[in-house]
Amino acid sequence: MLYFSKLKLFVIYFTIILLSFFCFLNFLNLNKESFFSKKVNLGLDLQGGSYLLLEVDSTPIINQNLQQKVLNLRKFLKENKIKYKNIVLQNETINFNLVNDNSDKFVELFLNQNNTINLYYGKYRAYEMDHLIENNLVKIQYSKYGLVELKISSLDQSLEIVRRRIDEVGTNEPTIIKRGNDRILIELPGLEDPNRIKKLLGKTANLTFRLVSEGENVFGSELLFFEDESKKLNISKRVILNGDSLINAQPALDNKNNITVVNFNFDRAGAKKFGRATASNVGKRLAIVLDNKIISAPVIREAILSGSGQISGDFSFQSATDLALLLRSGALPAPLKIIEERTVGPDLGEDSIKAGAISLVIGFLLVIFYMLYKYRQLGIIADFSLIVNLIVLIGVLTIIEATLTLPGIAGIILTVGMAVDANVLIFERIKEENKNEPSIIHAFDTGYKKAQSAVLDANITTLISAIILFFLGSGPVKGFAVTLGVGIITTLFTVYFFGRHLSSFYVKKYKYYKLS
Amino acid sequence: MKKIFNFTKYYKKFNVASLILIFLSLLLLMFKGLNFGVDFKGGTLIEIRSENNTVNIAQIRQSFNKMKLGEVNVKKFGKENDYLVKIQLRESNNPDFISEINQKLSADLGSSINFRRVENVGPKVSGELLRAGLLAVFLSLAAMLFYIWIRFEWQFSLAAIAAIVHDVIITVGLFSFFSYEINLSIVAALLTIVGYSMNDTVVIFDRIRENLRKYTKIPISEISNTSTNETLSRTIITSVTTLLALFSIYFFGGEILKGFSFAMIVGVVIGTYSSIFVATPILNYTNVDSKAVLKTDV
Numbered sequence: 001m002l003y004f005s006k007l008k009l010f011v012i013y014f015t016i017i018l019l020s021f022f023c024f025l026n027f028l029n030l031n032k033e034s035f036f037s038k039k040v041n042l043g044l045d046l047q048g049g050s051y052l053l054l055e056v057d058s059t060p061i062i063n064q065n066l067q068q069k070v071l072n073l074r075k076f077l078k079e080n081k082i083k084y085k086n087i088v089l090q091n092e093t094i095n096f097n098l099v100n101d102n103s104d105k106f107v108e109l110f111l112n113q114n115n116t117i118n119l120y121y122g123k124y125r126a127y128e129m130d131h132l133i134e135n136n137l138v139k140i141q142y143s144k145y146g147l148v149e150l151k152i153s154s155l156d157q158s159l160e161i162v163r164r165r166i167d168e169v170g171t172n173e174p175t176i177i178k179r180g181n182d183r184i185l186i187e188l189p190g191l192e193d194p195n196r197i198k199k200l201l202g203k204t205a206n207l208t209f210r211l212v213s214e215g216e217n218v219f220g221s222e223l224l225f226f227e228d229e230s231k232k233l234n235i236s237k238r239v240i241l242n243g244d245s246l247i248n249a250q251p252a253l254d255n256k257n258n259i260t261v262v263n264f265n266f267d268r269a270g271a272k273k274f275g276r277a278t279a280s281n282v283g284k285r286l287a288i289v290l291d292n293k294i295i296s297a298p299v300i301r302e303a304i305l306s307g308s309g310q311i312s313g314d315f316s317f318q319s320a321t322d323l324a325l326l327l328r329s330g331a332l333p334a335p336l337k338i339i340e341e342r343t344v345g346p347d348l349g350e351d352s353i354k355a356g357a358i359s360l361v362i363g364f365l366l367v368i369f370y371m372l373y374k375y376r377q378l379g380i381i382a383d384f385s386l387i388v389n390l391i392v393l394i395g396v397l398t399i400i401e402a403t404l405t406l407p408g409i410a411g412i413i414l415t416v417g418m419a420v421d422a423n424v425l426i427f428e429r430i431k432e433e434n435k436n437e438p439s440i441i442h443a444f445d446t447g448y449k450k451a452q453s454a455v456l457d458a459n460i461t462t463l464i465s466a467i468i469l470f471f472l473g474s475g476p477v478k479g480f481a482v483t484l485g486v487g488i489i490t491t492l493f494t495v496y497f498f499g500r501h502l503s504s505f506y507v508k509k510y511k512y513y514k515l516s
Numbered sequence: 517m518k519k520i521f522n523f524t525k526y527y528k529k530f531n532v533a534s535l536i537l538i539f540l541s542l543l544l545l546m547f548k549g550l551n552f553g554v555d556f557k558g559g560t561l562i563e564i565r566s567e568n569n570t571v572n573i574a575q576i577r578q579s580f581n582k583m584k585l586g587e588v589n590v591k592k593f594g595k596e597n598d599y600l601v602k603i604q605l606r607e608s609n610n611p612d613f614i615s616e617i618n619q620k621l622s623a624d625l626g627s628s629i630n631f632r633r634v635e636n637v638g639p640k641v642s643g644e645l646l647r648a649g650l651l652a653v654f655l656s657l658a659a660m661l662f663y664i665w666i667r668f669e670w671q672f673s674l675a676a677i678a679a680i681v682h683d684v685i686i687t688v689g690l691f692s693f694f695s696y697e698i699n700l701s702i703v704a705a706l707l708t709i710v711g712y713s714m715n716d717t718v719v720i721f722d723r724i725r726e727n728l729r730k731y732t733k734i735p736i737s738e739i740s741n742t743s744t745n746e747t748l749s750r751t752i753i754t755s756v757t758t759l760l761a762l763f764s765i766y767f768f769g770g771e772i773l774k775g776f777s778f779a780m781i782v783g784v785v786i787g788t789y790s791s792i793f794v795a796t797p798i799l800n801y802t803n804v805d806s807k808a809v810l811k812t813d814v
Contacts, residue, residue, distance in 0.1 A: 045772075053641065198611040338611075339638035348563065348632040355770030363764030367757045374753060407701055410765055410773055414708070414780070417761025418715075421754040425719065428750045454722040457667060458715040464659045465711030469704055472652040474645065477704045484708065 002445055002504040012497045016388060019395030026398060040397050043405035044187060045476050046353050048346030050194035052186040053179070054162070054201065054336045061154050061334045062092055062142065069117065069129075070094055073140075076117050082106055084138075094140040103133050121145055151181045154333045159184055162336070164329035165200050184336070194343055196322070204291055204335050205326035207243035209274070211236045212285035212297050224287075226294045227313065233297060235287050240277045242331075245270025249327035251320035252310075260315040262324045264308065271307025279303035290323075342475070356409035363413045364390070371420055375427055381506060382423040385499035389419050393490045397483065405479030415487030421458065422495040426451040441507050448500060455495070463488045521748070523792060524741050527800075530793040534682060541689020548692050553602075553699035554635055556649070558642035560603040561635040562617070563593060568627030573599065579624035583617065594771035598632075649703040653684065656710045664714075668721060669809060671802035676717045679795035683713045683786045690782055701776040709783030712758070716751060716791040723747050724799065725809050732806040740796045755788045 004012075026039050044051055066089055073094065077084050082105060087096035098106060110131060113120040119128040128146035132139040142150065155178060162184055163176050175187040188194065213221040213234040221234045249264040266274055278286070278300050287297040288311050295313045315323070368386065372379040393415065397404065430447030437443050466485035473481055554561045564576070573590055576599055580588040586605040593600040610616075614634055622629045637645075657680060664673040684706060691698060723743040724736075731739060759781060766777040 055640075193615070195611065195615050202611045337638075338636075340641045341634065341636040343631075343634040345630065345632045347630075352770055352772065355768060355773075359764045359768035359770075359773075362768055363761040366760040366764060370757060370760060406770070406772055407704060407776065410769065410776060413761045413765050413769075414758070417758040418712070418754070420757050421715070421750075424750050424753045424757075428747070428753075432746065450726075454719045457718040457722060461660060461663065461714035461718060462708070462711035464663060465656050465707045468652055468656045468659065469707050472648045472655070473704060474648070474700065477700050480701075480704050 002441065002448070002500065002507060004501055004504070009501065012501065015493075016392060016498065019392045019399075021395070022398040023391045023395040026394065038398050038401060040394065041401060041403045042349075042353075043403045043408065043476055043479055044189060044342070044349075045344050045406050046349045046356075046404065047189055048192065048344050048349035049187065049189040050191045050197070051340075051342040051475065052188070052194065052198070052201075052338055053340035054184045054186065055339045056151070056155055056158050056182045056184070056333075057335045057337055058147075058151050058154055058182060061150060062147070063089075065150065066092060066094060066142075069140075072117050076109075076115075077106075080105075080109055082109075092141055094138075096138055098133075098136040098138060101136060103136060103138070106138065107131075107133070119146075121149065148181060155182055155184070157333045158336060161330050161332050162186070162201060165325065166197065168325045168329055169197060169200065171197070183339075190346070191343075192345060194341070198338060198341075200322060200326065201336055201338070203326055204332040205243065205329070206291050206331045207246070207327060208289045209240045209242070209277075210238065210287050210289055211240070211281060212287050214284065224289060224292055224294050227290075233285075233287065233294060235289060235294065240286075241266070241270050241274055243327055244330070245273070246327055249324040251315075251317060251324045253317075254310070254312065257312075259312060260317050260320040261310045261312045262315070262320050262327070263310050264324075264327060266307045266309075268307070271305075274307070274309075275303055275305040279305075295323075352406045356406060360409060360413050360416070364416050367416055367420060371423075377506065378427050378430075381499055381502045382420055382427070384502055385423060385494045386416065386419060388498050389487075389490050389494040390416065392494060393483070393487050396486050396490060400486075402482050402486070403479055404483070405476035407476045408479030408483045411480040411483030411487065415484065415491065418462070419487065419491040419495070422455045422491055423499060425455050425458070426495070426499075440510050444503055444507050448496075448503075452496075455492070459488050459492055520742070520745050522741065523744050523796070524737055524800075527793065527797040530789075531797060534686075534790075534794055537686050537689070538682060541685050541692070544689050544692040548695075550688070550692050550698050551695045552646075553697040554637045554642070555699045556642050556646040557604075558637050558639040559605065560614075560637075561633070562601045562603070562614075562631055563633035564599045564601060564621075565595075565630045565632050566597045566599075566625065566627050567630065568625070569597065571597065571625050571627055575625055576601070576621070579621050582624070583620055585617075598771070645700065649700070652703060653706055653710070656707050657681070657684075660710065660714050664718070664721075667718075668725060669804060671799060671804040671808065672721050672725070674802065675795045675798035676714060676721065678798050679717055679787075679790040680710050680713050682790050682794050683709055683783060686786055687779060687783050691779070696775060696778065699775065701773070702779050705776045705779035705783065708780060709787055712784055713787030713790060716754075716787055717795040719750065720744055720747050720791055720796060721799070724796075728804070728806045728809045732810075736804055737800050740800055744792055744796055751788060751791065755784060758784050 022038060025036055070087060070089055073096075074087065082102055083099035084096045085099060087094065109115060110118050111127070120126075121128065124145040126145040127143055128149065129140050130143040159176065159178060166174050166176060166186070166188075171188050172190045174189075175185070177185050179185045188197065191197070213236050220238065221236045223232050224235045225232045245266050247265050247267045249262055252261055252263045253259075254261045282300050282302060285297045285299050288295045295311060298312075311323070364386075368383045371382045371386075375382060390412070393412065402408075426447055429451040430443050433446045433450075434440070434443040437446075463485055466481045466488065470478060470481035470485065573592060577588070577590050580590065580601065580603075585603050588604070589602040591600050592598070614631070614636070618629060618631055657677065660680060661673055661677050664676050687706065687709060691702070720740075720743060723746055724740050727739045727743050728736070762777050762781050762784065765773050766781065769777060
């Protein structure tokens with residue numbers, strides 16, 4: 001057990017030196033482009049920042065799509081000469097009656113794989129919609145897969161818009177990723193106050209230009225509030241233009257009245273449409289509605305043909321900037337809800353790093369001295385292994401660019417405490433062997449050999465815990481699982497390769513010796 | 517020659533003690549329950565630091581009472597001017613929720629208030645986290661059961677799992693008794709305890725199996741006692757080094773890691789105790805003999 005071939009020694013020490021090098025990189029300040037700029041990333045709990053989990057509320061999209069579906073269905077039935085009556089949308093279900101007992105014909109068309117209103121998904125081998133027919137009453141609703149597809153597509157759109165909005169704010173290296181079918185995870189390192197971003201993400205930013213219905217003519221209109229909820233107006237449901245037609249929006253100071261406004265430009269098609277609509281409605285009021293709240297409702301004095309316009313509300317410069325940002329980045333397909341938020345201030349992060357470092361050093365020294373006290377010279381072997389173990393562990397964490405969290409630091413300290421266990425198992429075994437075996441070489445040899453199964457079993461059990469924690473844990477706890485798991489592997493490596501090689505020097509020095 | 521300590525003599529007494537502790541823990545869990553943190557119950561947690569030394573906890577409580585946020589829990593957190601506030605209510609529709617609290621609090625206390633940490637967890641997420649946490653604990657138990665069953669015989673597996681379940685129940689029972697908060701890091705601690713306790717038990721079992729193979733005529737009770745003695749100094753030294761590391765986290769690692777390191781310290785102590793006084797006697801009661809371990813060739 002104590003003999004190493006030259007090649008093996010080379011590989012062992014090469015690995016150690018390589019990993020020490022990577023460990024050392026953490027203390028250098030290399031520029032980003034260099035290959036050797038690898039570093040252990042600090043988690044949000046250590047560097048400060050915000051973590052947000054958003055959920056797409058898909059109910060409005062489902063209803064919107066079903067409304068469209070009703071229109072398409074009418075057309076579809078008409079084209080295929082199927083008579084129907086009483087078509088209604090209720091509880092996310094479309095209901096209608098077939099008149100002439102032609103349900104077979106309907107089903108045949110509805111389940112045709114090339115039909116236009118009930119998509120067939122080859123990858124799921126399923127249809128977009130489920131249908132149920134009872135006594136000529138047809139009920140249609142989204143199938144499981146139809147809902148999944150709908151959610152995924154609105155998630156993709158939302159993700160794009162969220163990314164644009166956050167990029168516009170200009171935060172430091174944000175992480176924006178999908179989580180499951182309807183969630184978006186956002187990490188904003190270094191962000192102290194997520195309030196502005198939360199506000200920006202909380203708005204769907206659905207902008208519409210609609211006429212104000214004057215007088216008694218309120219048919220086809222709805223009652224909407226102004227933003228401050230003080231006044232309300234009847235607004236036509238017919239949308240002249242929406243935010244999609246905007247190509248630019250910027251905050252500006254209106255010199256005439258000395259107020260902050262948002263200037264915007266329409267795209268070409270939008271400009272034409274807007275020109276026509278304003279030309280034929282001079283004298284009427286035009287409402288600018290954002291997320292069902294009226295921002296302003298100015299009177300149209302003349303046709304606006306330039307394709308540009310101005311929104312003046314009760315803006316501060318900040319709110320005008322944010323409105324312009326929202327208009328530029330586009331509307332979310334569905335409202336987003338913040339279902340989890342974790343924010344750590346930078347000073348707490350710094351305190352945590354300090355506390356983690358101090359407890360690591362103290363724990364490390366305590367263990368080192370205890371081992372020296374317990375095992376004297378053998379303790380030196382254990383202590384050297386422990387030091388190498390720590391360096392190698394940080395080296396591995398650097399190579400895999402792991403994220404170090406506060407529980408992760410705890411995992412490293414715990415590794416320090418538990419890593420010596422392997423050496424303890426071996427040393428105890430060596431001492432036992434040494435009782436009946438005066439040859440130190442023999443005692444070490446059998447000691448290492450016989451302790452092996454216990455060392456492996458003992459470490460694998462902890463490794464199992466770490467793996468489960470890695471897959472089921474979230475955020476900082478995942479960081480703990482990583483350091484604990486990697487720590488076990490580096491422990492086995494240093495104890496069985498580096499420590500064992502150190503032992504061979506010890507054995508050469510004391511050939512026949514009674515260990516106390 | 518070291519003195520052989522007769523553990524067998526104490527098995528009965530300690531088994532009764534363990535059973536009582538488990539029973540009490542279960543009673544506590546049933547009637548007192550656990551103090552779940554925002555991770556598992558949902559709600560808002562804010563770590564506050566005031567710039568002003570004259571601010572006291574009563575003023576903070578009063579200010580929160582005025583805001584009418586429902587159940588609010590304020591406690592000191594580490595240093596002089598640091599407090600931890602838990603609010604049951606969670607306002608998801610108002611993005612200004614947190615900044616409004618900050619403004620009102622600063623105005624009431626007449627001092628600038630620094631929110632060092634804010635955690636806001638919705639009911640859906642907290643439910644999922646709780647389920648994932650429970651799943652993690654059960655999965656790790658199952659994985660251990662499976663691992664030991666593969667490496668050893670079923671008798672060993674049974675005894676080892678009984679010991680871990682014993683450790684987890686008593687640790688959680690202690691958390692209920694002291695009303696300490698259960699959050700994500702406590703679940704991490706529980707899983708590590710499962711791993712550690714198993715580690716400790718496996719080392720003794722490994723020796724028992726070895727001795728069972730060596731001495732086919734000696735009864736299990738005697739073999740396990742010798743094996744426990746042979747591995748005793750390792751058991752103690754490893755517990756000591758692990759505890760040294762854990763105490764270092766507990767005293768110097770900052771307030772956030774206190775709960776985690778407390779759970780681990782308790783778990784290591786109970787885990788060490790259970791390998792000697794729970795797992796080993798249960799293995800004895802199964803009457804495992806040399807035949808059982810000789811047929812396998814691990």
